[in-house]
Amino acid sequence: MSAYFIRLISTLGHLVTSRIDRLGLVARFAGLLLVSLRIALGRLSLIFREVYFSGVRSLSIVAVSGLFVGMVLAVQGYEVLQRYGSAESLGVIVALSLVRELGPVVTALLFAGRASSAVTAEIGLMRATEQLAAMDMMAVDPISRVVAPRFLAAVFSMPFLAAIFSTAGVIGAWIIGVKLIGIDDGAFWSQMQANVDVRIDVLNGLVKSIVFGTSVGLISVFEGYFAAPTAEGIATATTRTVVISSLSVLLLDLLLTVMMFRGLS
Amino acid sequence: MNRSRFDFAVGLFVAIGLLAMAFMALKVGNLAGFDSGSGYAIEARFDNIGGLKVRAPVKSAGVVVGRVESIGLDAETYEARVLLRIYPNYRFSKDTIASILTSGLLGEQYVGLESGGDPVYLGAGDRLGKTQSAMILEKLISQFLFSKAAETPAKAP
DSSP states (O other), rough: HHHHHHHHHHHHHHHHHHHHHHHHHHHHHHHHHHHEEEEEETTTTHHHHHHHHHHIIGHHHHHHHHHHHHHHHHHHHHHHGGGGGGGGGGGHHHHIIIIIHHHHHHHHHHIIIIIIHHHHHHHHHHTTTHHHHHHTTTOOOIIIIIIIHHHHHHHHHHHHHHHHHHHHHHHHHHHHIIIOOOOOHHHHHHHHHHHOOOIIIIIIHHHHHHHHHHHHHHHHHHHHHHEEEEEEEHHHHHHHHHHHHHHHHHHHHHHHHHHHTTTOO | OHHHHHHHHHHHHHHHHHHHHHHHIIIOOOOGGGOOTSSSSEEEEEETTTTTOOOEEETTTTTTEEEEEEEOOOTTTEEEEEEEEEOOTOOOOTTOOEEEETTTTTTTTEEEEEEOSSSBBBOTOOOOSEEOOOOOOHHHHHHHHHHHHHHHHOOOO
């Protein structure tokens, strides 16, 4: 009985300490990454290569998703708004929800699934095949050579992708609302322009996407760098990247939204 | 894939991204209408501002001529002190009347300016003499009820 009890308590203790351990590892890794950013920024071609694989290759999925999300918002928004006779406000509703929330958040979720998982698998396999160790042997710092460019590419790509998502969404809403349903074109745009603030809405949305890019990028390179050097370890690391990135994006979004938009009106 | 292909693809990506940001700033958010730094500020005092908010439009004859910059309470007179920033290309006479109006039945509240005939124009930091407070529905209803209650006994005999 008492042995069972002790085991139960120590399992709980291990659960807590291992999480804190992991958090400390992330912090130290982030510090190391921060120090090596200066060297990594000196080699822009490496960063561009990763921007191509992470950012540019995600362009199509982000643009198409944005278009569809905007269209769905238009259909659902119109359905409710026309009950109150204010269908012209469709542009405002769609633009605000896209620019403030859906643009940065959905883009970050798509990015986590499309690009970050690949980065984790890539770095994890480098770890498993001892390429990282080989680099270390050749006095090439794997953090500034492999990890930092991939992290920077995520931070750099995210605001552009989020802007493209929101733009595609607004265009999708315009296609459904103005072209198919027949809302007045002028009212759609003028109401949108009157109620979307560049600083409060657009700029804060971009700040959000940069924060999400930092978090998703850091998680993906961390999970890859510390993946267990086995097939199973890489699989686990990839899954963890997607799960933890998604959760952290949604949690950060809540915190940022409360900080940015609470008490505005 | 060699380096120039990457450069081209990334350049294209950044260009599309910047275009999207410009679209959001100009077409969605209307950056052109947002120039809170320019223009001059005038002060108006109201007994009650109702639901007026910062950045609400200031209109004259239905045309937006400025924005509400800040709202505060005068600690001595207990009046609402509203700072209006008027775009530099509009001028109003000294005896302009400011009133708080509502666009539509449920719409947002804005400040309406009605210019008078004074040849002297308002400058930066001037205070508007004549103002009209927001219409408060509860006060209107209670006034209506009181006047109804006042006239009923007169009719009774």
